[in-house]
Amino acid sequence: MSINELVAGGGGAVLVLLTLIQIAPIEVNPWSAIAAAVGRAINGEVISKVDQLGNELQSLRSISDEREAKAARIRILRFGDEIYQGTLHSKEHFDQTLDDITEYEQYCDTHQEFKNDMTTITVQTIKETYQKCLEKHNFL
Numbered sequence: 737m738s739i740n741e742l743v744a745g746g747g748g749a750v751l752v753l754l755t756l757i758q759i760a761p762i763e764v765n766p767w768s769a770i771a772a773a774v775g776r777a778i779n780g781e782v783i784s785k786v787d788q789l790g791n792e793l794q795s796l797r798s799i800s801d802e803r804e805a806k807a808a809r810i811r812i813l814r815f816g817d818e819i820y821q822g823t824l825h826s827k828e829h830f831d832q833t834l835d836d837i838t839e840y841e842q843y844c845d846t847h848q849e850f851k852n853d854m855t856t857i858t859v860q861t862i863k864e865t866y867q868k869c870l871e872k873h874n875f876l
Contacts, residue, residue, distance in 0.1 A: 802850070805843040808836040809855055816858035819865050824876040830866045837862065 776783070815833045818825065825833075837859050844852035869875050 801843065802847075805840055805847075805850065808840040808843075809852075811836050812840060812855050812862070813858055816855075816861055819861060824874075827869070827875040830862075830869065830875070833862060834866065 812833060815825070815829075837855075840852075840855065841859075844850055
C-alpha cells in the first residue's frame, strides 16, 4: 500500500487527528475532577463559613474605618477650637493634625455617603494658621 492510498483511504483522518493532538494537546485528568468534586462536597460547609467570615471581616473593617474617620474629625475640630481660643501649638502637633486632615479627606473622597462638610472651614483655618506659624517661626 502506497502513501497516497493510505492518505486517501482514511489514513488522512488519522494524520490530521494526530497533528491536532500534537498542536493543541488537551490534558484530561479525571482523578483531579473527582477529587475536586469530593473536596467541595466534604468542605462545602467550611467554605461557606469562611465566605461568611470574610464578609463579616469586611464589615468590621468598614466600621473601623468610619470610626477612625470620626475620631480624626473630632481631633481636627478640637484643634481648630483651640486655635480660635488663641492656644499655641507645637509644630509636631500641627503635623499630626495635618496628617489627620489628609486621612480624613481621603476617607471622605472614597466614601461619598459620609457626612464631611463639618470641617471645611476649620481645615482652612488650621492650614492658614500653620502657614503663618511657618513664616513667623512662632510655634509653641
